[in-house]
Amino acid sequence: MGSQNEMLIKEIVGSIRKLVRAVYLDSSKMSRKFGLTGSQSGVLRNLFLHGSLSSADLSRKLYVTPSNITGIIDRLEKKSLVERIRKVGDRRITLIRLTEAGAKVSRTLPDPIEKKFIAQLADLEPEHVQLLSVAMNQILSLIDTQDVADTPLEINQIAAAAAPLMAPLNPPGD
Numbered sequence: 135m136g137s138q139n140e141m142l143i144k145e146i147v148g149s150i151r152k153l154v155r156a157v158y159l160d161s162s163k164m165s166r167k168f169g170l171t172g173s174q175s176g177v178l179r180n181l182f183l184h185g186s187l188s189s190a191d192l193s194r195k196l197y198v199t200p201s202n203i204t205g206i207i208d209r210l211e212k213k214s215l216v217e218r219i220r221k222v223g224d225r226r227i228t229l230i231r232l233t234e235a236g237a238k239v240s241r242t243l244p245d246p247i248e249k250k251f252i253a254q255l256a257d258l259e260p261e262h263v264q265l266l267s268v269a270m271n272q273i274l275s276l277i278d279t280q281d282v283a284d285t286p287l288e289i290n291q292i293a294a295a296a297a298p299l300m301a302p303l304n305p306p307g308d
Contacts, residue, residue, distance in 0.1 A: 182240035
């Protein structure tokens with residue numbers, strides 16, 4: 135492998151580390167500022183946008199398992215941000231809705247990094263977006279991601295798992 139190729143490979147790997155770190159820091163900032171995880175803020179955003187939803191609907195929208203969404207809702211309920219109510223006309227169904235406090239928090243949540251990224255990509259020329267897509271698909275195929283779901287939860291989990299690995303790259307005070 136030539137030294138120029140080695141340098142490019144190191145640059146690509148470094149860029150991927152920076153991307154993972156940026157996602158992790160965005161999630162950490164959300165947690166510090168609002169006391170919410172990425173998944174919890176996703177629930178609040180969905181309820182704010184769509185109104186009351188069943189836990190099954192939330193589970194599907196956030197690509198998490200039903201047992202995970204139950205835990206997320208339980209924690210949000212303890213924070214008095216959501217409440218469980220019976221559906222009018224079918225009391226077998228429980229809906230999750232925002233409380234007044236939950237609606238207030240939802241209105242102040244910053245856009246997730248994914249939304250910012252999409253907006254920036256939309257400003258690029260279509261040919262550039264095509265090149266980025268091809269390059270990203272090639273990178274993903276190199277690391278065998280076919281079993282990894284395309285979800286915000288997976289990104290948050292990857293970022294959280296990668297955080298200890300990223301620490302040596304960013305010593306305290308950076």
